[in-house]
Amino acid sequence: MRTGAPLRMGRQEYPATARLVMAIVNRTPDSFYDRGITWAEDAAMERVRMVVEQGADLVDIGGIKAAPGAEIDAAEEMRRVVGFVERVRGEFPDLVISVDTWRAEVGRAVCAAGADVLNDAWGGADPELPSVAADFGVSIVRTHTGGVAPRTRPHRIEYDDVVADARTSLLAQAEQCVELGVDRSRVMIDPAHDFGKNTYHSLELTRRLDELTTLDWPVLVSLSNKDFVGEALDLPVGERLTGTLAATALSAWHGAQVYRVHEVVETRQVLDLVSVVAGDLRPARTTRGLA
C-alpha cells in the first residue's frame, strides 16, 4: 500500500493519504457514458448539486467529448463552460472546480470565471496551458497520451514500455509546470488510461501504477467506465461499474489520489474502504465485538 504526495486545489490542502472523488459533469450532447443527459445547463447544475450531496470532493466540467465527433471550436467550448463555471462558483463558493480542456484560451476564461483546476486531458496539446495555470495560481493535471492529437482514437500504437513512456512524459510535463511558475503541490499527473493506448497498455499502467505514485507528484486516474474495463470483461458501456470499482480499488492501493468518475457514491465507498484498510481513515462506526 502506498500514499501519494501533498496536494492543493483551490483553497483546499490535502494530505498524501487523501483519496478524492472528482465527479464528471459534461456540458456535452454526446459524451460516451451519459449521452447528453446533462447537456442542458440546468441539468448540469442539478448534477453538480447531486454529486456535492453525494460527497464529491471536486467537479470536472467538460464542454467537448473525448472521442472524435463534430468539431467544437474554442468559442463554442467557451459558450458551453465559462458561464456554467461562473454559475457553479456562485452557488458553491468553496467547491473545487476543475475544467477539462486542452485550450489555453478556454483555460484563461474559466479561471477568470472561478475555476481552480485545469484538467489538461490531451497531454499538453496546447503548450500555453501551463502558463495559464501559473498566471491564475490554479492547479493543473498533466496527462500521458503518447503525443496523439486531441480527440483521436489510438490505432496500432505500441510502446517499448508504456509505463516508462508515461513516467518520462509526465515528469517532464510536471517539472515544466513548476518552471513556468505553478506551485509544485498544484500539479497532478494522470497516466490517462485509454488515451493513446490500447487495453493492454491501460492494464499495464494499472498493474504498475506504483511506478507513477512514487514520483512524488499526486496521481489522478480516470478509469470510469472506460473501454479497457469493458474489454477486460467484455462488457458494454452501462455494465462496467463493477470493473471500474475494482480498478479503482487497485489504483487506490497503489497510491493514486484523485479519481475522475461518473458514479460518486460507489467510488466514495470503495475509496473509503481502501483508506480504512490502509489505516488512513478510521472505520465509520464500530461495535462488533466491542460492546
Add this chain to the structure above:
Amino acid sequence: MITGVAVVPSAPLLLPEYTGRSDAGAAVRERSVALVRSVVSGCGPASRVVLVAATDREPRSSRPPLGRRVGIHLLDLAGAGADDVVEVPWDASVAECRATGDALGAGAGEVLLVVVADGSARRGEKAPGHLDERALDVDRDLLDALRAADPTRLLALDPGLCAELLVHGRAPLQVAAAAMSASGPMRCADLEAGDPFGVLYVTARLEPVRP
C-alpha cells in the same frame, strides 16, 4: 471507609482505539465520565481512588484487561487517576470477592471505588451472546440490589449463572459489595441503565448514608 462508589461500564468501544469516525459509545462515555467526576469531587481529596475491574473472560493478548483500561481511561477523562487497581478474576468465587472487598472496606483510610462492571451480554437476539431470557431477571436483580445499595443482594448473585449469562460485572460488584458491608450503610444517589448493543450498561453512584 468507603466514601463513594461509582459503577461504570467496561465496553471496549469506550476506548479511543476502538472508536470509529462516528462514536458509537459517545453517550455512554459522556455519562460515565460525568458520574466519575461527580463521585470524585463529592469525596474530596483525602479519598484514595481504587479501581475495581475484572480480568478478561477470553484473554488472547498480553495487554492489560479491557475493564482495567476502560476504567483508567474514564478516570483520565474525568481528570482523576487511580491510586490503586484491584484486578479481580472474572470468575472469582463469592468468597474470594468477599475477602478482597473486606480488606478494602475495613481499612482506616478513606476509599473511593470505581467499579467497572456490566450486566448481561445476552439481552437480545443481536446481543454478543445472543438472547437468553434469564438475562433479564438476573439483570433486574443486579439493578435492584444497586438501587437499594444492598451488599447482601449483590453478594447473592450466582457466579455460575452470571458466567452463563455473560454478566461481566458480577465479581467486581461483589468486591465492592463486601467493601460496603465492611464500611457502613450506603444509598444509591444516581443510577441509569441501558442496553444499546444488547449488553446491560450501568452507571451508578453510591454514597454513605449520613446520619
